[in-house]
Amino acid sequence: MSDNTNISSAGNAPLNSASYSLYPARRRGKHKIFIGMAPGVGKTYRMLEEGHAFKHEGIDVVVGLLETHGRKETAQKSEGLEIVPRKQYPRDELTLTDMDTDAILKRSPQLVLIDELAHTNVPGSPREKRYEDVEVVLAAGIDVYSTMNVQHLESLNDLVARITGVVVRERVPDRIMDEADEIVVVDVTPETLQERLLEGKIYAQPKIQQSLDNFFQRRNLIALRELALREVADNVEENAIASTPNGQFCNIHERVLVCVSTYPNSVQLLRRGARLANYMNAPLYTLFVADPERFLTKEESLHIHTCEKLCKEFEGTFLRITDGNIANAIAQVAEKYRITQIVIGESQRSRWQMLLKGSLTQKLVRLLKNIDLHIIASEKMVSPK
Secondary structure, eight states: OOTTBOOOOTTOOOOOHHHHTTSOTTSOOOEEEEEESSTTSSHHHHHHHHHHHHHHTTOOEEEEEOOOTTOHHHHHHTTTSEEOOOEEEEETTEEEEEOOHHHHHHHOOSEEEEOOTTOBOOTTOSSSBHHHHHHHHHHTTOEEEEEEEGGGBGGGHHHHHHHHSOOOOSOBOHHHHHHOSEEEEOBOOHHHHHHHHHTTSSSOHHHHHHHHHTTTOHHHHHHHHHHHHHHHHHHHHHHHHHHSGGGOOOOSSOOEEEEEOSSTTHHHHHHHHHHHHHHHTOOEEEEEEEOTTOOOOHHHHHHHHHHHHHHHHTTOEEEEEEOSOHHHHHHHHHHHTTOOEEEEEOOOSOHHHHHHHOOHHHHHHHHOSSOEEEEEOOOOOOOOO
């Protein structure tokens, strides 16, 4: 993927000058989040660029809070945009400053740009977190553009700590992302980001080498980049599914379902399915459909238990349902879990049985849409006795 790639949530067109006149004054503001894998990818710069574009179209735009971190390009990009003065909080001999939410509400612009969504407000502020201030602004009918890094998302906190060794203290609840009208990934390659760091475009000189040796290691940046892209892909998929009639939507993420039975080749199928899921970086599901009119023998029960245990070893989800119609059961599970790849074994029926009753494969081909079917050949095997 090239530098400065931007992925937007499906079904939510970017705000434009026409969109402001379509909504009543009391509507809730729209929220657009610029997300990146790490500091320095250009989130704030991109947000300011769009702010200038809207101002040029005649939209009333202000900067509610800007953090340049001493970056000259970012500071220069803010020139020409109205900036709401920060509120001052005297503390002993110091004076701390933070975003003045009341001043933004009083100013009542059409669009406000607010940096660093995960920021913790200074002591004495009306609200503890900046995202809470953003919610107040949105409730007043003002559109908000904001920025954040993927490591600040609450549900990713433990994973980010394992990847980077850094426990992120400032976090944003997942619901803020879920409720956003649009999410854009501001993306650069890890190599480009390291170059920016070495050029002094992210941090001052004393902090550069320390950052390269720790958080900005290439392996960390690769993992964080994948998290950011995946998070937005999840958001795109959920929005598209919610807005598509009858749920007819081609899934973005791959999901693998392995259909096992009492035949011994089920273990082989599971291993093939696990390799496929690993290759696609996809979740693995394993399904056993029990016949309601037939009890399993002890050996068959042990075999299915082995499949379940193996599935869990592959970090998959084992599903067991009872249904007399195997093909329909598989199709229903595939729809429920939004499966994209199904792995089954070749039919164990004789030619006469397939002529009379049809094969499972033929039935699935008729029932499934937008799902790839993998039929794994194996030596002729019989059911455990």
